[in-house]
Amino acid sequence: MTIELFRNDSYLKNCNSKIIKIENNGIKLDQTIFYPEAGGQPGDNGIIQIGNEEISILDTTYVNNEIVHVVENTSNLKVDDQIECNINWGRRFNIMQVHTTLHLLCSLISAPVTGGQINENKGRLDFDLESKPNKEEILEALNNLIKQNHEISISSISEEELDNKPDLIRTMSVKPPRGSGLIRMINIGDGIDYQPCGGTHVKNTQEIREVKKIRVENKGRMNKRVIVDFL
Ligand SMILES: [Zn+2]
Known part of the structure; x- marks a missing residue:
């Protein structure tokens, strides 16, 4: 299960996370600040940084009660990668x-x-x-x-x-x-x-x-x- 950091602090703009699962065009993280679409509130978008590379998070959703971060392409990502998450704060605020x-x-x-x-x-x-x-x-x-x-x-x-x-x-x-x-x-x-x-x-x-x-x-x-x- 992903730790939902946004629940206790909705002002977190970035955090460090680890990829725990990759499926289709979605990644699951050990912890996240990306809000998944629920209750009429849209999912967050933003970017994740891995090394010097930036990858866009297009949307965040719940799939079978788990938070999935939707990316365009998962080919450069693997399980256990350490990443930095940055939500699109202007939109979220x-x-x-x-x-x-x-x-x-x-x-x-x-x-x-x-x-x-x-x-x-x-x-x-x-x-x-x-x-x-x-x-x-x-x-x-x-x-x-x-x-x-x-x-x-x-x-x-x-x-x-x-x-x-x-x-x-x-x-x-x-x-x-x-x-x-x-x-x-x-x-x-x-x-x-x-x-x-x-x-x-x-x-x-x-x-x-x-x-x-x-x-x-x-x-x-x-x-x-x-x-x-x-x-
Ligand atoms: Zn509310």
Whole structure:
């Protein structure tokens, strides 16, 4: 199994790793900072350095619960090679901001979340909601929360605790990963948002850029899509 360094510190931009497996066009590492696509958050890309050679990591995904770093060509790589990993930090930091903003959006709309997607400069959540939320109000409230200097912290609760408090799960379409006995929880500020999540977030809302635009789309009688746009 790969040690997932990004879980405890989403600000790691590089790390030293060892190749433990090579399959098709993917490599597995003993530890990694590359986030694998999950829960609506896209996988990281970047480069690995081996000696003087740089090889692009095109994408990072989960295959059978293991993290696979997708490369164009594995012919120059072998198991036990020591490499240096460098994620595309500019892209990841943008994704962290969008991701954290979607948690803030959850705090503004109390309806259950039925789906979502995170991109570098845009994110969306679908809510199980009959009436369209007001986009101007959401835009103002989100940017206020961003400016208010709220800390984001990581903690964990037991699976039993989560079973006893099912309301903590906001996103019906993404089930928190189970098996280790512990569920990773993300908390924003003093009770703004608290929910299970495996993704990467900023440390403080002040690190998030200003949201430029909110769009609300009707995706069915009980489905309203809220799109948060940073461009
Ligand atoms: Zn999250």
